[in-house]
Amino acid sequence: MLKLDLHTHPFEAMGFPKPTYDAVEHVVMAVKRRGLDGIAITEHDNPRYGLEAAKIAKEYFPEVLIIPGCEVQLGGVGPSYHRQVVELYLECGVFRFMAHPYDYRPEILASCHGIEVENALHSSMNTSLARELAEKLELIALRNSDAHRLQDIGLLYNEVELELLEEAVLKKRLPSKTTI
Ligand SMILES: [Zn+2]
8 A cells, every 4th residue: 555645736836946856856855754655746737747757756766656647627617626637647547536526517527537535725625425426436535635835745645556546547548638
């Protein structure tokens, strides 16, 4: 089992510095302080930070797993945070989960592998409904920090095998909503 926070915004937290060795070191230190095995870097509408940080981490900080990802806004009405999904770029394909769910359109749920049942930033979300949906629709239930400050990384995290996410991807192939 790995301790993974799969929804974080460390580059937004730092004011969007270039994903250099120094910037990644700051993120890695925050991950280690929490005693996590890794995080997904899921900046809004920008897969570049996650992808570049993951590359640097793999080379210089192999003790920490950085999964590249991106938080994406889907079409529809209402506030943007009601329509957001997170995509993780695993080696075998895209794993998508509904972030802090407020929008329960079936077509969106059908295009996800997982769903957040807890999000440290969105305490107003309906946790019990999200848990019900996870069970009914066989979505992987996730708890993430959605950290927008480095010290919030790991406020919530999952104890999960990476293989569980990979199996879900292989079972249900989804095209990415972002260009990677
Ligand atoms: Zn977020």
